[in-house]
Amino acid sequence: MTAPSPSAAGARPRAVAARVLDAVLLRGRSLRVELAKSLPTLEDPRDRALVETLCFAVLRQPGRFEAALSNWMPKPPGRRDGELKTLLFVGFAQLDPLGLPAHAAVASTVEAARVLGRRHQAGLVNALLRRAQREGLPPASPEADWPDWLRERIRADWPAQAAAIFAESVAPPPLWLRVNRQQGSRDAYRERLTAAGIEARPDPDLADALRVEGTLAVASLPGFTAGAVSVQDAAAQAVADALAPPAGARVLDACAAPGGKTAHLLERDPGLRLTALDIDPKRLEAVHATLRRLQLRGDVRLMAVDAASARDDWWSGEPFDAVLLDAPCSATGIVRRQPDVRLHRRAADIEALVKLQARLLDVLWAKLAPGGVLLYATCSILKAENAAQVEAFLARTPDASAGALPETFGHASGPGRQRLPGEGGGDGFFYARLVKAAA
Known part of the structure; x- marks a missing residue:
């Protein structure tokens, strides 16, 4: 049997990437969900890695590739030609910023047009990619792909750091x-x-x-399957240090899925009496899987519960020594890892999230023992969800005070600390250590 040519072998992952990007960019789907559906269709782990790399490279600067098409085509592809458009984006991204060998990238992308059933457009793909190779793509603008309302909020919240935030949010993270x-x-x-x-x-x-x-x-x-190591951003790893529960403490992780922070706390102290909640039973299965892989056992309860609900029939009534509230948020601090956040987030979302965060703080505070600590954390960089949220909580909660966190947790921001994207190589993250008055 004749082995397929390199361009034919490389065509399928590029076609898969184009389909994923069509769903995300043009039909409003989640990148995480689309990758979860598409990656298992590829047997070779190198192909799966290539698809992820291509999708992230495109989603970090789609406006740049859109500008190239507008400059070079009298009538750029519309929604009915979505896969053609995103395949061209895939081709552009291989040339710049990824810098893959041009001949192989162009040949495989042209062949991918045939895989997508667009044989009649393969010549167009070839011509446009050759032009991009000759002339180069328009320069990148780190701010261009942020929606206007969100760009202005970031500038208002972080005027001195805004340019760095935009630049770091399009840079591949370590x-x-x-x-x-x-x-x-x-x-x-x-x-x-x-x-x-x-x-x-x-x-x-x-x-x-x-x-x-x-x-x-x-x-x-090495040892990943056996649980020797996990992948977790530096900013998220700092949560265990910020909460720092006493040895053997009774701990609540209120929004636990997919389980990285739950697992880290147990790795630090297997003697913790830990309850982990999540509103979504399917996402809670990921916590089960994480603990199994890491071989973490002990006094651990996993429960499908809405932590913001006034119902507390899941709770024994015994207060917790420490509570971790890694609250639902805008995810504006992790755009470099979830670049589709900029596509899907709406201004109205922030108001709804702020209300939910406030409700979670109030409900969970009642379950914290006197002298205990609640760590409020988000992967947001918006002050409405962070400093202002905690200031409002402290104003309405007489027995709450803000505990100190060292400078290693980021910029002082109201009662907490804020890391911004890229600082120390980590994601954007907010931490506030809230202490309940002793009885």
């Missing part, structure tokens, strides 16, 4: 690993990575974190 200290030390795991040809650097402020530049398949990490 890969952050969290070493499971129940299976070995960070130094020992770093040696395993070195033996596998993977260079990693420890973070001085995060005891379990290793930073890896570039991308690699998670399954290729």
Whole structure:
């Protein structure tokens, strides 16, 4: 049997990427959901990695590729030709910013037009990609793909840092690993990575974190399947330090899925008596799977519960020593990891989220023991969800006060600390440590 040509072999992942991007860019679907459906159709992990890389490269700067089509085509493709349009974006992204070998990228993308049933448009794809190769694409503008209302809110909240926020939000992030200290030390795991040809650097402020530049398949990490390590951003790893529950404490993780922070707390102290809630039973299954992979057992209860509900029939009435509220939010601090946030987020969403966050704070505060700590955290950079939210809570809650967090948690922002995207290599994240008065 004759082996397929390299361009034919590379055509399918490019066609899959075009279909995913058509669903996300032109039909308002979730990138995470579309990738979850599409990636399992590809057997080769290198193809799956390529699809992810292509989708993220396009979604970080779609306006740039749209401008190229507007400049070079009298009538750019419309919604009925959505897959053609997104395939062209895939081709552009390979040339810039990804810088893949031009001949192979163009040939495989042209062949992908045939895979998509657009053989009659393969010549057009070839011509436009050759032009992009000759003339280059329009320069990137980090601000261009943010909706006007959100761009202005960020400028108002962070006037001195706004330009850096926009620039960092289109930059590919490093890969952050969290070493499971129940299976070995960070130094020992770093040696395993070195033996596998993977260079990693420890973070001085995060005891379990290793930073890896570039991308690699998670399954290729030594001991991943057996639970030696997890992938978790630096800013999210800092949550365990910010909460810092006492040994053996009774802890509530109120919005736990997919389980990374729950697992980190148990890795730190398997003796915690931990209850993890999530409103979505299907998402709670991810928490189960995470704990199984990491081989974490102990006094752990996982419950499908709406933490914002006034109903508390799930609760024994015994107060918790520590509560983690990683609240639903705008996700504006993780755009570099979820670039479709800019496409789907609406101004009205912020008001609804602020109301939900306030309700969660009030309901969960009643379940915290006197002298206990509630950590309020979001992956947002908007002050309405962060500093202003906590200030309003403190104003209406006489027995609450803000505990101090060190400068390693970011900029002082009202009663909490704010990390901005890219600072220390991590995502944008807010932390406020709220202490309940002793009885």
